[in-house]
Amino acid sequence: xxxxxxxxxxxxxxxxxxxxxxxxxxxxxxxxxxxxxxxxxxxxxxxxxxxxxxxxxxxxxxxxxxxxxxxxxxxxxxxxxxxxxxxxxxxxxxxxxxxxxxxxxxxxx
Amino acid sequence: xxxxxxxxxxxxxxxxxxxxxxxxxxxxxxxxxxxxxxxxxxxxxxxxxxxxxxxxxxxxxxxxxxxxxxxxxxxxxxxxxxxxxxxxxxxxxxxxxxxxxxxxxxxxxxxxxxxxxxxxx
Numbered sequence: 001x002x003x004x005x006x007x008x009x010x011x012x013x014x015x016x017x018x019x020x021x022x023x024x025x026x027x028x029x030x031x032x033x034x035x036x037x038x039x040x041x042x043x044x045x046x047x048x049x050x051x052x053x054x055x056x057x058x059x060x061x062x063x064x065x066x067x068x069x070x071x072x073x074x075x076x077x078x079x080x081x082x083x084x085x086x087x088x089x090x091x092x093x094x095x096x097x098x099x100x101x102x103x104x105x106x107x108x109x
Numbered sequence: 110x111x112x113x114x115x116x117x118x119x120x121x122x123x124x125x126x127x128x129x130x131x132x133x134x135x136x137x138x139x140x141x142x143x144x145x146x147x148x149x150x151x152x153x154x155x156x157x158x159x160x161x162x163x164x165x166x167x168x169x170x171x172x173x174x175x176x177x178x179x180x181x182x183x184x185x186x187x188x189x190x191x192x193x194x195x196x197x198x199x200x201x202x203x204x205x206x207x208x209x210x211x212x213x214x215x216x217x218x219x220x221x222x223x224x225x226x227x228x229x230x
Contacts, residue, residue, distance in 0.1 A: 032214035043204055043220040044154065050214050087154055091214030096168035098144070098215055100154040
């Protein structure tokens with residue numbers, strides 16, 4: 001099975017900072033990658049699909065990049081409402097499963 | 110408006126059974142694969158089961174194979190997860206999610222609010 005590895009596991013930044021999270025696939029997945037945001041006590045929310053496409057209603061400060069095995073999620077100017085855990089998920093080789101990365105917790109300094 | 114509403118969670122003893130339900134509305138249920146995803150306390154997301162539009166194909170994560178069964182009733186726009194031989198490690202919030210396919214990729218674009226399953230004696 002293709003493994004998804006995220007780094008760092010947590011990041012602490014100030015409001016207005018640029019924050020970048022990385023996701024690496026154990027083998028190439030083209031651009032079939034999604035990013036989800038999960039706020040405490042809430043269900044995950046799809047932010048980005050196909051590596052770089054913003055889901056409807058997602059603020060433009062979020063962006064995704066990458067293909068093959070290496071992907072990034074960038075928050076251009078961190079806002080207090082962005083405090084959450086972010087997960088990547090591969091979107092290829094389906095079925096059987098669509099596996100997630102381990103998550104990156106974003107906190108405010 | 111797309112809505113997914115889970116129910117059926119609760120406290121159950123190890124070895125017991127529970128049936129989760131997910132009521133879908135606001136979209137054509139028969140057009141989509143559906144998914145169950147769980148999250149143990151303080152842990153990350155883990156896919157549990159995926160079921161095809163007509164229920165003819167079902168896939169499970171290894172840890173639940175032979176114990177969990179996903180099903181759907183398209184006439185009732187409902188998704189189910191029958192969980193048998195429950196273990197302490199099955200304790201988690203269980204989410205149902207719609208699988209959206211675009212440009213050859215598959216993503217979970219709508220999620221329910223989740224239902225908590227606690228397995229404990």
